[in-house]
Amino acid sequence: MATLNIEIDGKALQVESGKTIMDAANAAGITIPHFCYHKKLSIAANCRMCLVQVEKAPKPLPACATPVTDGMKVYTRSEYAIKAQKAVMEFLLINHPLDCPICDQGGECTLQDLAVGYGASSSRYQEVKRVVRDKNLGPLIATDMTRCIHCSRCVRFGQEIAGIMELGMAGRGEHTEVMSFLESQVASELSGNVIDLCPVGALTSKPFRYSARSWELSRRPSISPHDSLGSNLEVHVKDNKVMRVVPRENEDVNECWLADRDRFSYQGLNTPERLTQPMLKHDGQWVETTWQEALEFVAGKLKSLPADRIGALSTPYRPAEELYLLQKLMRGMGSGNVDHRLRQSDFSLDDHAQGGFWLGMPVTYMSRLNRMLVVGSNLRKDHPLMAHRIRESVRWYGELNLINAADDEFLGKVHAKRIVAPSQLAAALAGVCLALAELKNQPVPAIAAPYLAAGSVADDTAKKMAASISSGETRAVFLGNMAQHHPSYAQIHALAQEVAKLAGASFGVLGEAANSVGAVVVGAVPHRGALGQAAIKGLNARQMLAQPLSAYLLLGVEAELDTHDPVTAMASINAADFVVVMSPYKGKSLDYADVLLPIAPWTETSGTFINTEGRVQSFAAVVKPLGETRPAWKVLRVLGNLLGLSGFEHNDSQEVLREALGDTPTGNVQGFLSNEVSGVAAIPPQAIDGLERVAEVPIYQTDAVVRRAPALQMTRDAALPVARMHGSLIEKLGLAENGRVSVRQTASALTLKVERDDLLPETCVRVPAGHPLTAGLGPMFGPITAEPA
Amino acid sequence: MSLLKPTPKVCSWTREFDNPGSLATYVANGGYQALRRVVTEKVPGDAIIAELKTSALRGRGGAGFPTGLKWSFMPRAFAGDKYIVCNSDEGEPGTFKDRDILRYNPHQLIEGMAIAGYVLGARVGYNYIHGEIWDCYEIFEAALKEAREAGYLGDNLFGTDFCFQLHAHHGYGAYICGEETALLESIEGKKGQPRFKPPFPASFGLYGKPTTINNTETLASVPWIVQHGGQAFLELGKPNNGGAKLFSVSGHVNRPGNYEVPLGTPFAELLAMAGGVRNGRKLKAVIPGGSSAPVLPGSIMMDCTMDFDSIAKAGSMLGSGAVIVMDETVCMVRALERLSYFYFEESCGQCTPCREGTGWMYRIIHRIEHGQGRAEDLDLLNSVAGGIGGHTICALGDAAAMPVQSFLKHFGDEFAYHVEHKRCMV
Amino acid sequence: MLSPESLAAIDAEVAKYPAEQKQSAVMSALRIAQTEKGWLRPELIEYVAEYLGMPAIAAYEVATFYNMYDTQPVGRHKITLCTNLPCALMGAGEIADHLKQKLGIDFGETTEDGRFTLKEGECMGACGDAPLCLHNNHAMHTHLTPEKVDELLDKLK
């Protein structure tokens, strides 16, 4: 690309051709006032604030939209430029309410800031000001539409980033108004970003509304504890309370965005359900106690039990230091019964995997892939910002192929898709494998051979996918949460690996949770220790919960919601002698625990999450622990001491991390990550006669914090679970659309509303998991019956 | 008159016939011969562009941009889709000439667009027709049907490999869609909001593809030029202002209507053709090129000839050739109030100065007209107009500012009188 | 929600544009829908949007941007009178007064019997025939005089 010589405000600059004056100025540290321009959005050039003088141009030009030309001389602060900028500012202000004192944007408002520099002291506008009716956009975004300056950033965000145009500018001229259709609530899982994008106070955070002024807040860096991206956060704190969360820009991770889950889940921190005092159950009664007493009691009880009768389970949402110490504690006692893979059901890869599963590439690569195959993933809801990156790839003419059990809207172009019942997922993948072998003139891999033998042939869709993912320059095959939870995960993983090999594609596993990768890395698994070192082996999560053990140590686990099969899990836990729950919340554990230990949520402890690409991201506490709450790593350290175990002398969490990952954590982690599996025998999944369940964990039910965030719980994504079925199935079962159905898996029946979803396979009933209402149903996969209620 | 002989009635010659808009009339008088010749003889596109350049045909849509030059910007060799688009969204107050071409001579436009398709390498064209002249949309659809059936549109025209399809697209009440990029947005099924340029339509036009947009009269002039040569067209008018042009004369004249006269015709002559000022009154002011052109006092106009250069020299614009004639009874404050309301009403609303400023100007003028003017209002008006002009995405901002500035310049005393006496001078 | 004739008309419009550009037909589709149903209620706009595979809000933007769409109920006969300068010079003001007085309503209003809605229009590109008005968007009546207005109103039941 040619380099051009230009001059801005007398400064000689070299700029790549194709760049705008704004780009060049930004790179040179010259600020040009602007509102509509945003580096991640298309150029609208509609606010006109960035008008600058360009030598020989007959009129001022918008810096954001004007490409540089060789020899161009630009003046951003000349009298001529300032005059234009001031004119624009005056126009922006004439109809603006100037209600800064009652505006949440006050103190962080681009209009306010620029008006100081460019506005006149008094208004020449003596006419009646425009008033615009506020819009109800749902529980997350508050509106004050009179303040809108029509920069159209929010509208472009929907079209270009969220992939769904929910906001538009209706009307014309002075009467143009930003709104959603029929005041419908915005439903995008990325919607909160418009709050940041809005340069004025027209769109603000509803949960945050009127709760603090921006200058009262201290801003502290953190890392999101939800999905496996590890979005970088800035947590805003006042009086030791988290008031709101905004993105901390990191081009390599979340860019400048946040998913709504990352942004609004903090509300779940400040709930009355918080556990703030250690508690013991005495004769069925809960009594508050001291840490000393509680931990001594726990240690005494554990010492009295055979180590292999104790099971330690953690969610993958806890920091690496805690997971490391939990497994160290268990192994110190002589048991390898430790796991975090609570929703997984097939653990057979533990004997075949070389390293820890991961994305297989840096996250940034996901924005520029030419060919993708995603298997078993509810992409948008499970990985909102990675879905955005994939959409970006698709917009750059990438081809996305999907194999899944549900056909949820991806909000971007899908090249080919195959929607099959979960029991058919492996077969669908095998079809692509066969098609690829044929296309590439390669022998059929052993893992796919049985499908060929069973008469399976690659159909047109499989061929289309095969042709797609073996072409283009950058290719990738990804496995989603549904694939990882699948009862035949090993088969699916091994098949996907062969597909990737045949296609010459990179192969990745989209980590389920904030620390899914981290937990494996630090050895919170029964088959090996930190960084894959040999360690005492033990039972995996399913084995621990299949039959009751004597005692369970639960770290952040809400067993009725976080497990693959809550019915079995709860039966085992209820049958255990001794259950210790370490959690920031009381919750249902009041029913089944014997000891409750208040541990810090991520905002009240330091810690580390290792994201799906193996990025080690440590964070510090942003507020002091609530009440008697303690960081879990400290609790485990003390417990180790009380148990008489050696090696529990850490002074801070970083020391724990160094012990787990060595002095060069990043390098060591990267060295350990691998999706390679070998020696997996081909065992095609059994066919299911009759109906089978499709279960996803709804986006706002994934973990304990988000479950308690009130505003998120009011969104459409948090609506009560229903049973979704294909229209023909509804008819066949004699059900009525929107009527009631009684569904049953193993134990009790559950009555749900029927909703029609013709995009589901005709043999499936889709009932979400991870929800209190459906917890009594049974495992996430397998046979299900449905009959009129 | 007909297309067979060079006449100064470039676009309006069919009016002499009984059934002016029919295919039969058109073909019987030389219609579609130019298209047939260029297509069957494979006349190089460059040669036609050269003729257009010689002809000094300047865009009839308002800006007066040389058509041959515009066509030469099109990446004709580009292999992908390209489009030719006709701008029949005539909504500039005072302009009603394209309506008559659509009603009385649609085939000459179709032929012109087909030739443009041939030259520019576009296989598809769209004609965007102002929503309010609904009958013209239907007439044009019918003409398209005739042309398709007669083999002037469609695949493999005249047995060659040249294919050209043409469709009509209607507006539905938005002046701004006359602006060429707003028009493209509108064809794409969006709000008609102008795009920032660059990129220009020639590289990024309809659906992001190379596109050439011309006014109805511009395109309808093309068959004449191809038939008779650029030189003949040039000679109709005057240097740099080739051809004859339709002038829409409205307002205080005895015979309002369209008059096609050679460029360079004295204004006085045109006024006489329109029957002179109504009721023998005195000519007060003329807007010579549609409402967006600066107003000129009658005395200045009487010294002008009707061509781009002469009107520009007098301080206004020939624009679309809409001549709005105002006699001595007109209150200039009231006239400007109505015009400024128009721009306020029609601003697309995307860019700040136009969205906010047009309403501000209208409200000030409205106040003055209603006896609530203030001493500082005239300066304020000039200043607000200055804040809009040159600062917007499209020329509507300038179009809104220019009337205000020119009315104040030439008739400032009337405004001052209004402010001072709270009533009208006339 | 729309008659087979209307849907066929929409399909004919869709056919004018490249296959992946169905949205281009939205202006026609809204016009066809409005002609059949009288005005564009939100459900109708949503239906059209769905039919063309575009976001409802995008269709709503179009419906509210262009003046000739009615997103509020109108009378059986919508009279849109151009009052722009060229028309005003040629007597549109008197016609406006006459219409208002005759119908007993102002611009932007509908008669109580739901028969007439009066609207003020902008330049219709026919100034030579001023004063003029549009009846239900598609029929233009030119060279208006108070007498011609009376005749027109009497005809429209």
Ligand SMILES: Cc1cc2nc3c(=O)[nH]c(=O)nc-3n(C[C@H](O)[C@H](O)[C@H](O)COP(=O)(O)O)c2cc1C
């Ligand atoms: C606000 C505005 C309204 C316009 N209206 C029209 C119009 O009604 N008809 C037209 O042909 N050009 C109109 N134009 C000019 C077009 O943008 C464009 O220059 C023209 O169609 C090019 O055709 P030409 O080169 O043949 O004149 C308008 C421009 C602006 C800024």
Ligand code: SF4
């Ligand atoms: S100048 Fe006016 S009409 Fe033109 S783009 Fe800007 S707001 Fe729209």
Ligand code: FES
């Ligand atoms: S930032 Fe350039 S016009 Fe808005």
